[in-house]
Amino acid sequence: MAKFKNMVFWYILLLLPAIVLGECTCDSEDEERNKPEALKYKMAALAAILVASAIGVCIPVLGKAIPALSPERSFFFIIKAFAAGVILATGFIHVLPDAFERLTSPCLKENPWGNFPFSGFIAMVVAMATLMVDTYATSYYKKKSMKTGVLVAQSGNEEGVIHAHSHGHASMMAGSDSELLRNRVISQVLELGIIVHSVIIGIALGASESPKTIRPLVGALTFHQFFEGMGLGGSIGQAKFKSGAVAIMVLFFSLTTPIGIIIGLGITNAYDENSPTALIVEGVFDSASAGILIYMALVDFLAADFMHPRMQSNGKLQLGANVSLLLGAGLMSLIAKWA
Template sequence: MVSAIATLMVDTYATSYYNKKKMISGVVVRSGDEEAVTHTQSHQHAHSSVPMMMGDSIFELLRYRVISQVLEVGIIVHSVIIGIALGASGNLKTIRTLFVALTFHQFFEGVGLGGSIAQAKFKSRAVTIMALFFSLTTPIGIAIGLAITKGYNENDRKALIMEGIFNSASADILIYMSLVDLLAADFMHPRMQGNGELQLGANISLLLGAGLMSVIALWA
């Protein structure tokens, strides 16, 4: 819960920061229009509307970038924890079930993160770095698990506390980002709001996806 609140604070401050930048740019455009008193009113309107539209698109782009970066942080924390659990496990049956759960988790998280990164329109270098972080965190977690397997007791009190803290932190981040920044934005989109069939399909898909992930969690 604390992580969800912290994520809310970060998201709020980031959005507020970009809002202020947008307002400042709007003031600059407005003052420029006031100085151009010789222009006709229609020309003034055309002159001011273009920067406003550009400002809106830049604001949306920056917002998508904040969302994708915070989302990746949550996924990275989650992936490292699962990797450690998989690497430190000495039970073949547990390894198999964790591997199946990990495959599904990574696939759906990758799809969600990939879509978010695509909307953010990062440069190729940034996309490559984010893809590498996503791809390497689980193997790194597995390597850490293998390294500590001799002295690691998954039923130890301290180990359970640390695992619980990291799991809850990543879960809070992912739940908040999925509900507030991803699902809410998509479900409130004018295209979704104006199409009843699309709304029904999206809601059914959401419920089915949540149900399937809950079933997978039985083996995680």
């Protein structure tokens, strides 16, 4: 009997590592597949996400229609703080962990993917690249605005206008134009970062055939896109684009995830989320998206607004912005439980 127990003990001991390693597989997960039912949830997700994205991105954009949402009002700082919290949490909690998971998958070769933290590296490089684009674009537009300002000043002097007045007016115009153009660069780069991530989650949802997987994602991604839309809408509102450009940016963001879902539906049979190609492509794009979102939230939203003279001189506004920031980041982090 003792000998038999000994054999059982050693058998379990030798088998245990194989069981543990066996959990880590590259085969598609054995989910409850139900194509017709999954399709119903996908259609519901497509409609819900489209409506939520459009509403979320339009709320801050309607500054002219709703005076309280105007970028000139202090309340706009509260909205932007909430948006920054949402974008920051999206980068750190939703996108970057997905990138790490994909690029450290056992389905990829150990060399090079297991030997270097590519996700963090790509996010860092893209964040630095975003900084460079931000810096050079701002510098270019500032020089361009100053040139325009000098021409205005010279023109004013030729017409007999007082030099100091014309020069001061031109400088103010140049500064205002430079800030406006920088806000436009910020909103366009931010939309790029958000869209990359939105397409990926749309394709993943559309390609899934498991109602059990899709069901919780419908509500979670609806709220996810709504809050992300608010963040982008705040940036678009501050950029003061013409109506046509605003409509294009709003439409582009609103349609991105639904288009991703449609692409996912089209490639359902061919798509394998555990294939090395899918893992590498999604992991690299997620890493890049995370780098853009984290940089934009910290530098172009939080640092710029929290150091703004209006914020620095108003204690109540500071408190409101801090609470709003924590609320935005907290809600977006909570959604990660389901999405």
